[in-house]
Amino acid sequence: MVMISKIKVTIDGKTIEVDKGKTVLQAANAVGVRIPTLCHDPRLEPFAACRVCMVEIERGKSTALITSCNTEATDGMVIRTDSEKVLKTRKMILELILSDHPKDCMTCEKCGSCSLQNLAYEHGIRESQFFEEPDGGIVEDSNPVIQQDTSKCILCGRCVRICAEVQQDYAIDFKNRGFKTETGTPFGMPRRDTTCVLCGQCVSTCPVGSLVEKQAVGKGRGWDFRQVKTTCAYCGVGCTMYLNVKENQVVKVTSKPGSIPNDGNLCVKGRFGFDFIHHPERLKQPLIKKNGKFEEATWDEALNLVATKLGEIKAKYGPDHIGVMSSSRCTNEENYLAMKFARATIGTNNVDQCART
Amino acid sequence: MSFGSGSMTNSISEIKDCKLIFLIGGNPTDAHPIIGLEMKKALKNGCTFIVADPRRIWFAQHARLYLPVIPGSDNWLLNAMAHVIIAEGLENKEFIKTRTEGFEELKEFVKDITPERAAEFTGIPAEDIRQAARLYATSEKSAIYYTLGITEHTCGTDNVRTIANLALLTGHIGKSSTGVNPIRGQNNVQGATDMCLPNKLPGYQDPSDPAVVEKFEKTWGVTLPKTPGDTASTMFERMYKNQFKAFYVIGEDPVISEPNQDYTIKGIKNLEFLVVQDIFMSETARYADVILPATSFAEKDGTFTNTERRVQRVRKAINPVGNTRPDWQITAELSTRMGYKMDYPSPKEIFDEIASLTPMLAGINYERIEHNGIQWPCPDTKHPGTKFLHEGKFPRGLGKFFVLPYRPPAESPDKEYPLLLTTGRTLYHYNAGTMTRRSEGIIHKTNDCFVEVNQADATELGIFDGEMISVITRRGQITARAEVSEKVKKGVIWIPMHFAESAANKLTKDAYDDVTQTAEYKVCSAKLEKIGT
Numbered sequence: 001m002v003m004i005s006k007i008k009v010t011i012d013g014k015t016i017e018v019d020k021g022k023t024v025l026q027a028a029n030a031v032g033v034r035i036p037t038l039c040h041d042p043r044l045e046p047f048a049a050c051r052v053c054m055v056e057i058e059r060g061k062s063t064a065l066i067t068s069c070n071t072e073a074t075d076g077m078v079i080r081t082d083s084e085k086v087l088k089t090r091k092m093i094l095e096l097i098l099s100d101h102p103k104d105c106m107t108c109e110k111c112g113s114c115s116l117q118n119l120a121y122e123h124g125i126r127e128s129q130f131f132e133e134p135d136g137g138i139v140e141d142s143n144p145v146i147q148q149d150t151s152k153c154i155l156c157g158r159c160v161r162i163c164a165e166v167q168q169d170y171a172i173d174f175k176n177r178g179f180k181t182e183t184g185t186p187f188g189m190p191r192r193d194t195t196c197v198l199c200g201q202c203v204s205t206c207p208v209g210s211l212v213e214k215q216a217v218g219k220g221r222g223w224d225f226r227q228v229k230t231t232c233a234y235c236g237v238g239c240t241m242y243l244n245v246k247e248n249q250v251v252k253v254t255s256k257p258g259s260i261p262n263d264g265n266l267c268v269k270g271r272f273g274f275d276f277i278h279h280p281e282r283l284k285q286p287l288i289k290k291n292g293k294f295e296e297a298t299w300d301e302a303l304n305l306v307a308t309k310l311g312e313i314k315a316k317y318g319p320d321h322i323g324v325m326s327s328s329r330c331t332n333e334e335n336y337l338a339m340k341f342a343r344a345t346i347g348t349n350n351v352d353q354c355a356r357t
Numbered sequence: 358m359s360f361g362s363g364s365m366t367n368s369i370s371e372i373k374d375c376k377l378i379f380l381i382g383g384n385p386t387d388a389h390p391i392i393g394l395e396m397k398k399a400l401k402n403g404c405t406f407i408v409a410d411p412r413r414i415w416f417a418q419h420a421r422l423y424l425p426v427i428p429g430s431d432n433w434l435l436n437a438m439a440h441v442i443i444a445e446g447l448e449n450k451e452f453i454k455t456r457t458e459g460f461e462e463l464k465e466f467v468k469d470i471t472p473e474r475a476a477e478f479t480g481i482p483a484e485d486i487r488q489a490a491r492l493y494a495t496s497e498k499s500a501i502y503y504t505l506g507i508t509e510h511t512c513g514t515d516n517v518r519t520i521a522n523l524a525l526l527t528g529h530i531g532k533s534s535t536g537v538n539p540i541r542g543q544n545n546v547q548g549a550t551d552m553c554l555p556n557k558l559p560g561y562q563d564p565s566d567p568a569v570v571e572k573f574e575k576t577w578g579v580t581l582p583k584t585p586g587d588t589a590s591t592m593f594e595r596m597y598k599n600q601f602k603a604f605y606v607i608g609e610d611p612v613i614s615e616p617n618q619d620y621t622i623k624g625i626k627n628l629e630f631l632v633v634q635d636i637f638m639s640e641t642a643r644y645a646d647v648i649l650p651a652t653s654f655a656e657k658d659g660t661f662t663n664t665e666r667r668v669q670r671v672r673k674a675i676n677p678v679g680n681t682r683p684d685w686q687i688t689a690e691l692s693t694r695m696g697y698k699m700d701y702p703s704p705k706e707i708f709d710e711i712a713s714l715t716p717m718l719a720g721i722n723y724e725r726i727e728h729n730g731i732q733w734p735c736p737d738t739k740h741p742g743t744k745f746l747h748e749g750k751f752p753r754g755l756g757k758f759f760v761l762p763y764r765p766p767a768e769s770p771d772k773e774y775p776l777l778l779t780t781g782r783t784l785y786h787y788n789a790g791t792m793t794r795r796s797e798g799i800i801h802k803t804n805d806c807f808v809e810v811n812q813a814d815a816t817e818l819g820i821f822d823g824e825m826i827s828v829i830t831r832r833g834q835i836t837a838r839a840e841v842s843e844k845v846k847k848g849v850i851w852i853p854m855h856f857a858e859s860a861a862n863k864l865t866k867d868a869y870d871d872v873t874q875t876a877e878y879k880v881c882s883a884k885l886e887k888i889g890t
């Protein structure tokens with residue numbers, strides 16, 4: 001074991017012990033003090049672009065404002081997260097950000113789950129004293145899963161950084177200058193013609209409505225969804241994810257940093273490969289083949305037929321002429337039952353699953 | 358097995374701290390993207406990569422050492438690495454003495470497997486093989502990762518054991534970020550194997566152990582069948598020979614996923630009765646007598662076990678679509694109608710029964726995995742689960758070295774079929790593609806069958822990038838779009854396995870690995886022809 005040395009810091013009047021090497025933000029979070037952030041994502045290197053995580057620290061006789069997400073906590077540090085100076089500055093920073101952000105929350109997909117909207121609400125900001133006309137708008141991109149509206153971008157860089165640091169795909173970056181700065185693919189190329197793998201990691205980290213799941217557009221907002229935690233059904237990694245459900249429909253898939261084993265990351269299959277669930281070609285009724293053609297049947301008819309037929313075959317040829325094949329798509333419980341069905345119900349060890357990989 | 362268990366020895370969270378990763382026959386960025394991300398983290402942290410693969414995959418481009426090995430020749434590479442480790446005195450003598458057996462035999466055997474000889478078979482320069490062995494042996498935390506590329510061969514089990522030899526030689530096992538890790542392909546293949554094997558009872562319990570049998574017989578209230586069971590491949594063989602009458606297929610599409618399609622279809626047609634339980638009309642379902650419509654994972658409760666042995670919850674998010682039912686319910690109903698009552702209110706009770714019968718899962722229940730999954734083995738409800746395996750001891754006692762000479766693939770290139778065909782997964786699809794091909798976002802990136810061809814081979818045959826060409830083997834022919842590049846090694850062609858209409862498995866062989874009966878999807882010989890010539 002490597003021993004991590006501890007240091008003492010005082011946050012809002014409370015003195016606590018934290019591991020050396022933590023940022024002020026991490027130290028505060030560790031004791032349940034919330035500091036608002038916009039450009040921070042625990043999976044990414046600190047970037048200190050948005051400045052809303054500003055806190056006040058004592059420095060000799062005076063005090064200084066520092067960004068908590070990229071400043072290391074040091075022994076004896078005295079930190080205030082809620083002083084008047086902090087609140088006033090934070091409010092001004094938010095107003096600056098809002099000066100280049102459209103105020104159309106009423107039609108925004110992120111309404112209710114947008115970090116900027118929440119902060120504006122908390123700080124009672126209705127108008128920005130700096131208001132400019134935001135430019136940009138919805139980017140034309142033929143891809144069916146990611147929609148970008150550059151007018152809403154707050155230049156936090158989370159999308160760019162997750163694509164570079166975590167995905168290491170480098171498909172998007174900052175471009176232009178000043179008020180015209182935005183993020184996106186080189187020369188606005190469609191995503192399919194870039195190195196983009198459509199993982200949607202950029203969407204999942206965007207704190208505002210600039211990057212959203214295209215398939216969910218118009219289908220509901222945060223408060224409309226029931227989020228059901230489950231495990232991805234595609235590959236052996238078994239990522240934890242949330243199915244966002246509205247009226248018995250899975251509308252989108254989301255994830256949360258900190259989840260095991262994927263820390264909120266998902267790939268294109270897990271995040272966007274869910275539309276098979278509601279695909280019109282789903283089998284919806286038991287089918288029995290009669291004269292070479294499938295005909296719909298009730299569960300009773302179908303199950304009775306299978307039970308009778310398997311029973312007859314078992315009686316005539318013995319159980320070892322019957323086999324059961326289960327699947328890696330089924331749950332453990334279902335695989336267990338398939339196995340039990342073969343051994344206890346039929347009386348054969350002929351049971352396997354397709355995938356040995 | 359070499360250690361006595363065939364699962365990932367380490368956890369996904371340990372990947373980022375590896376000092377060296379030897380990736381052989383696996384393409385995590387595509388097949389297991391989130392493991393790919395963890396490996397990218399390791400790369401950022403300065404981890405050294407050695408990549409052995411006939412394709413220049415993402416990690417090959419970022420590796421310290423890239424070994425473009427000829428498909429089917431991994432055995433030479435691995436044994437030659439063992440040769441170098443022993444010849445240069447890089448083995449972990451203490452570990453070999455206290456924790457392994459069979460070292461002398463291996464030493465004797467690999468004496469003649471020099472890197473120079475291996476170079477001839479693998480196409481890899483002897484110096485690179487030496488370098489790989491040195492790097493692997495001397496790094497502080499070396500882990501081996503492998504997937505399909507290694508297991509889907511007639512000599513697949515040999516390869517797995519030859520890999521294990523390297524870990525045993527160097528003691529790179531039984532520690533955090535240090536071990537031997539097969540990455541399981543499909544979502545619950547770990548759990549399916551844990552539960553459902555013809556020659557084992559759940560949790561790899563031995564059906565010849567009277568105590569085990571008694572336990573199951575008592576709980577189930579039946580006498581267990583004694584005749585050894587058939588594996589999937591022997592079942593298909595018996596079907597083909599018309600010695601099998603009925604088949605109940607749950608959630609699989611063997612017509613697509615089993616090698617040699619014609620053979621599988623003939624076998625299935627010979628059946629008297631076929632029941633298919635699935636969510637879509639699959640190729641196999643077309644031959645069924647009865648189709649039972651199942652729910653998807655979003656419509657049911659249960660657990661999946663991931664590749665790091667973590668048992669995790671699957672939760673019902675929506676009501677069953679149409680008149681479908683979850684697989685567990687259908688099987689239970691059917692059993693009851695056949696006179697053996699299966700009466701479970703919900704999957705939770707099924708899991709409790711599993712835990713009561715399976716020591717490695719005994720400590721797991723739904724309450725404990727409500728927030729996060731637990732990694733087996735977990736023998737009791739106080740046990741936190743097991744992050745990495747084989748600390749201090751192997752399940753079989755001592756780790757065993759295996760002496761495994763090279764066995765050529767069942768089919769090798771010849772004059773008529775001069776190319777080596779191998780198949781694999783792409784990022785955008787999942788095996789037979791029944792789910793992913795019905796997903797808009799995924800179709801957007803790739804939706805047609807392609808064949809990767811090396812530039813030199815393409816030039817020789819006059820094939821252009823993007824041209825539709827025929828891929829022909831002794832078993833069949835398909836049409837695919839040529840993707841000409843330097844990605845795949847000269848003399849090798851590569852096809853993704855997801856496309857029903859082109860059915861890569863029409864082309865592959867149905868030779869089986871003797872021990873696990875994994876079909877040889879990976880290598881067979883082939884030729885390319887321009888269409889209309």
Ligand code: SF4
Nearest residue numbers: 163196197199200202
């Ligand atoms: S979808 Fe993934 S690869 Fe594409 S831009 Fe976003 S983060 Fe990058």
Ligand code: SF4
Nearest residue numbers: 153154156157159206
């Ligand atoms: S698109 Fe979203 S994540 Fe990217 S910089 Fe703009 S606001 Fe941040």
Ligand code: SF4
Nearest residue numbers: 232234235239267270
């Ligand atoms: S999200 Fe991607 S990596 Fe994760 S389990 Fe699903 S398919 Fe695998």
Ligand code: FES
Nearest residue numbers: 048050051053069
């Ligand atoms: S969160 Fe610290 S500057 Fe943005």
